Amino acid sequence: MHEHNGSGSPSFLARLGGIDRRWIFLAMGLSIALPILLKLRFPEYPGPMAKATFDAIESVPEGSTVLVAFDYDPASAAELQPMANAMVHHCASRGHKIVFMALWPLGRQLADKAIEEVLLEFHPGLRYGTDYVQLGYQAGNEGVIKLMATNVPEQYKTDTKGTPLASLPLVAQIKSTADFALIASISAGYPGAKEWVQFAESANPEAFKLVCGSTGVQVSQLLPYYPKQLDGMLVAVKGAAEYEMLVEGKYPVEKNAERLGQGRVRMGPQLVAHMLMIGLIILGNIAMVAGRSRGGAR
Amino acid sequence: MLQRTIPIAILSLSGIILMLAYFSPLTTSWGETVLGWFNVLAAVAFVLGAGNLLRVNLERISAQRSGWAYSAITLVSFFAMLAFGLLKLGAVPSEKHPDKHFAGAYEGPTAPYGWMYEYVLSPLTATMFAMLAFYVASAAFRAFRAKNTESILLLGTAFIILIAQTAAGMFLTGWIPQDSVFAFLRFDSMKIAITEYIQTAGMRAITIGIALGVAATSLRLILGVDKSYLSKS
Amino acid sequence: MTGPLHQNPRERFVRGSRSAAGAVTVAMGMATAAALAMSAQALASAVPAMQDAVGGAETAAPAATAAPVAPVELALFNMDRLGLFLAMVLICGAVIGAILVARTGRPLRIRKLAALEAVDEAVGRATEMGRSVLFVPGIQDMTDIQTVAGVTVLGRVARTAAEYDARLEVPTSRSIVMTAARETVQAAHFAAGRPETYNDNGIYYITDEQFGYVAAVTGKMVREKPAACFYMGAFYAESLLLAENGNAIGAIQIAGTAEPSQLPFFVAACDYTLIGEEFFAASAYLSGERDQLGSIKGQDIGKLMVAAVIVIGCALATVGALFPATGATGAVDALRSFLGG
Numbered sequence A: 001m002h003e004h005n006g007s008g009s010p011s012f013l014a015r016l017g018g019i020d021r022r023w024i025f026l027a028m029g030l031s032i033a034l035p036i037l038l039k040l041r042f043p044e045y046p047g048p049m050a051k052a053t054f055d056a057i058e059s060v061p062e063g064s065t066v067l068v069a070f071d072y073d074p075a076s077a078a079e080l081q082p083m084a085n086a087m088v089h090h091c092a093s094r095g096h097k098i099v100f101m102a103l104w105p106l107g108r109q110l111a112d113k114a115i116e117e118v119l120l121e122f123h124p125g126l127r128y129g130t131d132y133v134q135l136g137y138q139a140g141n142e143g144v145i146k147l148m149a150t151n152v153p154e155q156y157k158t159d160t161k162g163t164p165l166a167s168l169p170l171v172a173q174i175k176s177t178a179d180f181a182l183i184a185s186i187s188a189g190y191p192g193a194k195e196w197v198q199f200a201e202s203a204n205p206e207a208f209k210l211v212c213g214s215t216g217v218q219v220s221q222l223l224p225y226y227p228k229q230l231d232g233m234l235v236a237v238k239g240a241a242e243y244e245m246l247v248e249g250k251y252p253v254e255k256n257a258e259r260l261g262q263g264r265v266r267m268g269p270q271l272v273a274h275m276l277m278i279g280l281i282i283l284g285n286i287a288m289v290a291g292r293s294r295g296g297a298r
Numbered sequence B: 001m002l003q004r005t006i007p008i009a010i011l012s013l014s015g016i017i018l019m020l021a022y023f024s025p026l027t028t029s030w031g032e033t034v035l036g037w038f039n040v041l042a043a044v045a046f047v048l049g050a051g052n053l054l055r056v057n058l059e060r061i062s063a064q065r066s067g068w069a070y071s072a073i074t075l076v077s078f079f080a081m082l083a084f085g086l087l088k089l090g091a092v093p094s095e096k097h098p099d100k101h102f103a104g105a106y107e108g109p110t111a112p113y114g115w116m117y118e119y120v121l122s123p124l125t126a127t128m129f130a131m132l133a134f135y136v137a138s139a140a141f142r143a144f145r146a147k148n149t150e151s152i153l154l155l156g157t158a159f160i161i162l163i164a165q166t167a168a169g170m171f172l173t174g175w176i177p178q179d180s181v182f183a184f185l186r187f188d189s190m191k192i193a194i195t196e197y198i199q200t201a202g203m204r205a206i207t208i209g210i211a212l213g214v215a216a217t218s219l220r221l222i223l224g225v226d227k228s229y230l231s232k233s
Numbered sequence C: 001m002t003g004p005l006h007q008n009p010r011e012r013f014v015r016g017s018r019s020a021a022g023a024v025t026v027a028m029g030m031a032t033a034a035a036l037a038m039s040a041q042a043l044a045s046a047v048p049a050m051q052d053a054v055g056g057a058e059t060a061a062p063a064a065t066a067a068p069v070a071p072v073e074l075a076l077f078n079m080d081r082l083g084l085f086l087a088m089v090l091i092c093g094a095v096i097g098a099i100l101v102a103r104t105g106r107p108l109r110i111r112k113l114a115a116l117e118a119v120d121e122a123v124g125r126a127t128e129m130g131r132s133v134l135f136v137p138g139i140q141d142m143t144d145i146q147t148v149a150g151v152t153v154l155g156r157v158a159r160t161a162a163e164y165d166a167r168l169e170v171p172t173s174r175s176i177v178m179t180a181a182r183e184t185v186q187a188a189h190f191a192a193g194r195p196e197t198y199n200d201n202g203i204y205y206i207t208d209e210q211f212g213y214v215a216a217v218t219g220k221m222v223r224e225k226p227a228a229c230f231y232m233g234a235f236y237a238e239s240l241l242l243a244e245n246g247n248a249i250g251a252i253q254i255a256g257t258a259e260p261s262q263l264p265f266f267v268a269a270c271d272y273t274l275i276g277e278e279f280f281a282a283s284a285y286l287s288g289e290r291d292q293l294g295s296i297k298g299q300d301i302g303k304l305m306v307a308a309v310i311v312i313g314c315a316l317a318t319v320g321a322l323f324p325a326t327g328a329t330g331a332v333d334a335l336r337s338f339l340g341g
Helices: A012-016 A021-037 A048-061 A073-091 A108-122 A140-152 A194-202 A214-227 A235-249 A262-296 B001-022 B024-064 B068-086 B112-143 B147-165 B169-172 B187-222 C002-006 C008-019 C021-055 C080-104 C114-129 C143-165 C175-191 C210-223 C238-248 C260-269 C277-287 C290-322 C328-338
Strands: A063-070 A098-101 A132-137 A182-187 A209-212 A230-237 C134-135 C168-172 C203-205 C226-232 C252-257 C272-275
Touching: A021 A262, A021 B112, A048 A073, A048 A182, A048 A209, A048 A230, A048 A235, A063 A073, A063 A108, A073 A098, A073 A108, A073 A182, A073 A209, A073 A235, A073 A262, A073 B112, A098 A194, A098 B024, A108 A209, A108 B112, A108 C021, A140 A194, A140 B147, A182 A194, A182 A235, A194 A209, A194 A214, A209 A214, A209 C328, A214 A230, A214 A235, A214 B187, A214 C260, A230 A235, A235 A262, A262 B112, A262 B147, A262 B169, B001 C080, B024 B068, B024 C175, B024 C203, B068 B112, B112 C210, B112 C260, B147 B169, B147 B187, B169 B187, B187 C080, B187 C143, B187 C277, B187 C290, C080 C290, C080 C328, C114 C134, C114 C226, C114 C238, C114 C252, C114 C272, C114 C277, C134 C143, C134 C175, C134 C210, C143 C168, C143 C175, C143 C226, C143 C252, C168 C175, C168 C210, C175 C203, C203 C290, C210 C238, C226 C238, C238 C252, C238 C260, C252 C260, C252 C277, C260 C272, C272 C277, C277 C290, C290 C328
Parallel strands: A063 A098, A063 A182, A098 A132, A182 A209, A209 A230, C134 C168, C134 C226, C168 C203, C226 C252, C252 C272
Antiparallel strands: none
16 A cells, blocks of 8 residues: 655655554544534524525415425434424424325334424324324335325325324325425435426426425435425435524424434534545545655655 | 246336336236236245245354354344234234234334334444445545546545535635625535536436436347346256 | 255245246336336436526426326327337337347447456456455346346356356345346356356345345455455445445455446445446446347447437527527427427
């Protein structure tokens, strides 16, 4: 890995290029752990995508029925659950009725978590069946969306408790995705937001507003859809933190507010970790130049 | 001979049916039938996979090959989740039918299945995902070297996005008014320009190339030109 | 107890794998059909791409947007998809035409793919070091065309491994992929003239769960230190976990995927990477057969068609923006609507 000058050992800077990667792991571990332990928080300024998402939910008339799809699993919950929590609180505060569902097998449990820790915590008066419904997971990936685009009762015959949809006032009249005022997909990949655009939005353009939350790595595949097909988009923890600022600003909560601030809590470690990466990259380049210059002196 | 001809015929037929189903509503149900076949066969193959998992791990344990303890843990976990899920062991009794064992709920954290999900599977998968942070750092340290003009451009882009994705971006350039002629120097503006124009354009080019590559590969398979996936026995 | 575990179940599973071959072919049929529809969408995507070039992000549209869901009435043909159908006919026609031209014996020049040229080197190195070769065919099922492409590359790797007598390991995350991989590796051993060395023990199923699978594979990499690692198929978050572990154990790594979001990780951590369309050209390239090489030429003709549509669209959109009275903007909208973009 190092370049020797023939007359002695490589310089300290040149040796840095071949540093044992476990030191890098340690530095990264500390850069994440310390801000969490020290509860470092930095101010966030809502960007255009977070504002667009907030505005899309605000623009839907009060009392509308919205569909929130939990298209992720516990592996990406750290990145996506904060925005899901904020979105559920936002929709409920605005007076919307929420229908929960999941395209990922383990997404249903994460939706249950949001219902328990956010919806019922901050809006205890909401009643199951009239204010919110949990449809749960259905296998079939984009096939589920395709069928829902024309026939929701055919895809979901019952909710997760086995109650027929016709017996639940909130969803009894829902025929297709066009009957929702807004659809939100919190998405970690396939199937997810892209499939909602391709199979739900394309089937009924303009019938409903579509917003999404996505992991950072997936954003490049979703950007082409924003802002035409996607009315709003939250990107990774930063998107969640910006969105939380907007939601908290308009709909503050009195107790357990930290449940709606997890995005901002996670931005502390993200800032320090990003700075570390920039430092590492600079260090790597210094080592390369140092190795080259000593090698060139031969 | 038939061992190669019949699979190719099945492949071509199912491929053509699904293609027709996409363009002709009259044949949509045929496509659904083919999808149904796949689901049935996949379910059978899943049993095959589970059987293979058992065989491989039991063999390793019985031969006491290196790592046999991992195999033992795998099998114990496998059978535990299978039993908790299929037999609904420890399920919370249903309100409507408290006397019917199989009407009980097993997903909640108070039932063993839900507990295993909540406190074993979730943390394990999150841990694996979180390891990406460490690997990204070591890969960036090794790969981002300013060796030529292209890699310098790559480095510059990486710096802009890394800074813009944190509060540091606003701290450093947030004071530049958004309506001034220098607004393009704000990190958030640069990030939007990079992602929405450069990245999206590149992504589209790659996607179009991929779509065409996919089409050519599909035709090779449907026409039976590419038979490399078939056994010759 | 060891007897039955080592013999009867194996025979039973081998027989089972034969019967599951049907599932493989149906799955591949599904993948190919979906893929052909996608090819038409590639042409359709040219229009939003060129609009962006002129009109900026405001007109952004998906790169490969699916056409609306089929109407309920049972018409013989969905006229909304006429443009997509014609685009598919044009692209497929170009590929078939190129195959026919290749059969006439005209010389075909295909540029070298370094990643595939390195297969022999990687397997040879593993043989010299007495270590295994690891092949990961992605984490999706055979319904994903990337898995199909990965399995065809596996054929070549397996053949080289059979010739060199190197040990090949193929852990899979889908049962049907395991079956397909066994068929392919067995075929490769026959092609190498060494059917007796084929052993299906090295091709096994782990789990469908993404991170469970990657934990098992990376654990195996750390313990057994394969000298060559191939990652060919559909990958998501696990791409960097696999590639960085492979890098840490000093393996030669060759990757191929059509997942755009994972390409940067493979490029950073692997020695060679097949990017997008190169990955799909790999099986044809490796076969060396004239028919298959011809299809790559057909693919290039398709690319020219897409480029032509982009240029025409850009020109029309520019004229429309500069001279609104000409109605060129309407022409762009009509073209876009026709192609389903």
